[in-house]
Amino acid sequence: MRLYHRRVPELAEVEIVRRGLEAMAGARIERVEVLDPLLGDLAVSEIEGRRVEGAIRHGKLFGLELDSGKVLAFHLRLTGSLLRERSPRARLRLELAPGGPLSLVDPRRFATVRLEDRAGFGSGSGPDLLDEGLTADLLAVRGGRSKRAVKAVILDQQVLAGVGNYMADEALWDASLSPMRPATSLSQADWRLLLSSARSVAAQALARGGASFSDYRRVDGSLGEMQEAFNCYGHAGEPCRRCGSTLAKTVVSGRGTTYCPSCQI
């Protein structure tokens, strides 16, 4: 199996990686090679020899739980991917037994790796989108008091963890909500709809991404499964699949944003 993705990893892509890592529970980390100084100081001696107990995820952060009580936590940022192979381009390589090599490949070198306490894992961000304890009422309380654009609010990892640019655009499209709406203007019903839409996008991405995930695809290969399911992201200038109006592209809170000016209100 190849832990692989071609797009900026958001919640679903990270969850797929986590599932792949879960299979390594019970393996021992025999060796750690830090090949890129940009990764900073990693306490290699606290990792080598430890046994992997499981794999966890919170938002876009995921990690290997070690038997020492620590978590080897990864954030893939823009271009990071984990490959179950010994890649010559790796920034970091682990050798697991059993399991073999695991390489962090990351052309733009933004990904981060840290060793942290289990209790601290994910504590820097809000509830995960898929956390069962996250209700629409709670989301409304956490995000609904802000005058910021609702897209900026759902992208804010402190408010809600896991949503990235494509999920935000797709969820807002699905909920027929304008990305520019001040979060304060959303009703309870709007928040319920938005949370449900975001979860639906995540579920669909998991299903589609899971399908493309186990196969190797060329980087310049044709469309992946999830991309085919996008209703607005990447479709600026095309007709809206709901109302037929032309999808517009703009910038909201510094992020490229595609939406339907007619039916997202």
Add this chain to the structure above:
DNA sequence: AGGTGGACCCGAACGC
């Protein structure tokens, strides 16, 4: 508080 813009990177896409 929140927005804005720069920084971090480098592959890809684009322009000439």
Add this chain to the structure above:
DNA sequence: TGCGTTCGGGTCCACC
């Protein structure tokens, strides 16, 4: 063809 330029994207940080 080949060179140069621009852009993007998650997050943080400095600055209004």
